[in-house]
Amino acid sequence: MNKVTIFFLLLSFLVSSTLVSAQQKLADIHGQIVSKDKTPAPYVSILLKNCDIRTQADKNGNFLFTNLPMLNDTLVISGVGFKTYKHKVRITNGQSLDLGIIHLDFAIKQLTKVEVTGKITKSYKSDYSFDATKTQTALKDIPLAISTVTKELINDKMQLHLTNALENVSGVTHYSGYEEYNIRGMHAENPCLINGLRTFNTSLTSPMLLNVEKVEVIKGPASVLYSNTDPGGLINLVTKKPLPEKQYSVILGAGSWNAFNGQVDATGPLNKSGSLLYRLNAGGENTEYFRNGYFLKSYQIAPSFSFTPNTKLKVNLDISLSHTHSVVDRGVPALEGTKSLTSVPLSLSVIQPGDYLKETNLSTAITASYRLNSQISFNTGLLSYITSQNLSEHGIKDFISIDSVNLNYNNKKVTTSTVTFTNYFNFKFNTGRFKHQLLVGYDYIGTEMSQSQWQGELSGFGAGMGIVGTFSLLHPHYLSRAVNSYKHLDAMNEEDEAEGEYATNGVYIQEQLTFNKWQLIASLRGEFYESGEDDDAMQINKLLPRIGITYAATKDINLYATYNKGFDPFEPTSVLQTFNQAYKPVNSEMFESGIKADLLKNKLSSSLAIYQITINNLSVSANDPANPDLFVQRGEQRSRGIETELQGNITDNLSLAVAYALNQTEITRSINQNEIGKIAENAPMHSSSSWLNYDFKKGVLKGLGLSCGHTQSGKRNTLESGVTLPGYCILNGGIHYGIQHINIALNINNLFNTTYWASAYNNMNKWAGNPRSIMIRFGYRF
Structure with missing residues (x-):
């Protein structure tokens, strides 16, 4: 009995059990809970005080007590962000008491930089950001574009990894099949942040999103x-925080390519006073793929704790342990000399049986906020991020004939340790009619990396040739390779070892000034960067304004304009990058203006941004198949574009997330004169995405929901002259049904099974998009 069959048997048992119990009610109490702005108040807690019977509202604010005896009791409703509501109720045997619509008042509460408790609002729309300014600021008051993908959109689209979630963001497309992106036409490969603290990017795995x-x-x-960030943008993961009410949920999913995944979410208080809260997110997945030889097994365990002993001190501890066992997909190859994208089947890979990628990441972060008085607060954060990666893979070395290749072998072990330490004071004061929020801080970021690597060969193919076998692209046979018999390519039979480290210290000051309808944000950072040792040492000092x-x-519409500069020096990565000349730090600057609006009584947010980014010394692959780790630096690249996004609810039934970007990224100076004037690789002129969800809340279809959306990209250049990826548009859809605490959902991605290319370096390393796939998910919340 395979795991998909077991999944459906379990699903059928749980659904039938719930339906049977729903039919055996004696008396009941039901109603709907909404906030003062008439939006649903999902997942709030409802208590019958005397009987000590509890339940929880669903995502639309509906609740139901069943199998009740005759009683005279007090109904108590509570939730994060709301004032507690109490109401006397009395029912007789067999009575069905409809309380109608219950309105909850908002609890007005000043938040601090450190998010200690989670949010209760359920929407595709986000109202504020802590990390864009290191203060709690409404998104429409921040003078630059910020895109958000909420967990509600992630869950509705059944997206498990960051690489999937970023498809919902305007101006973000895939640069390759690795953890590399194009943001506003600019190559982005720097590590993402977790709650504003720097991590490490091995580039071969994508973070899970369970927490x-x-x-x-x-x-x-x-x-x-x-500090050093990608010029197109910075990716920040805001983690789930503990909630003061007990909540538990379980999600199981199964689908195409023998996919199976599951996750649990548990939260609540650990003591009677509620000063100590916890949250545990854990889960895993096991899947194959349409690509020959590919598989993925991964898990994540992420506990979180918050401690608020008084009104002044707030502390968070967030831990995440994740592990991935998979293989590296280097993309779809091509026959020798051809420019055709389809000279071999899209399923073809040169992954050999026994190849593996094993990666473990351990993240531990502690953040705290202390309010000295109503005007001064201090914030601090410390993150330790440790990575261990083991890689064993075969790849293409060179061609024997038009469809046959020699294989090489690479074995690599990488360990990294990254420490991020941040401290800053926040001062609030007034001078006449001017309101000030002054931020003064210091950051430290340091990474140490060590790795060993060796390449194999078999003597039968010639000493020093680095060949371990042959492989046919048109008639592939996947054989178990005798890796243990490979000799080290190095004549000394030793491993190539490398170490790298960098550290950067930064001091900064930021002023947020408010006068009537005007708000000004002015920032200045002094950056002190150093890396390497002895002859390889590099020291750079930089002033960075914004x-x-x-x-x-x-009241609902803001106009803004901004200017800022960026800096990205060389830092150690898990790839042994070499350059054809001395490395120069990447410098960038941006001009941007736009408009932000909250529409339909704050249910819907929209934004429009116009920008220009100029970057110098951008690093790109030298596109030399014989030297895959060789990189070059371009002279200058300029990106101009327009982005727009729309997120939230049009009605109580209809929610949506829509994004569109128009971008032109041109190479304006280059060491290769033939590149000047060309559009940069993997930077489409047009890209867009959408997701619409409609929930039936009344009548015979109550509980049913329908979803649809699309992902689109225009044509893209690659690093290889004459190889262009065509544009594509794929359609997706879904259906879901919820009853009491159960939710069942079915999503279909790429409805019409469109063949498309997601990204490419060249014709030998290009990544096909997923064909049609199906995922069914069962969720239970209690």
């Missing part, structure tokens, strides 16, 4: 607050 509340993409250079202004045209 993620939302994904933020802060567009443009963000160096003024976060200035932005916002004007409140109306």
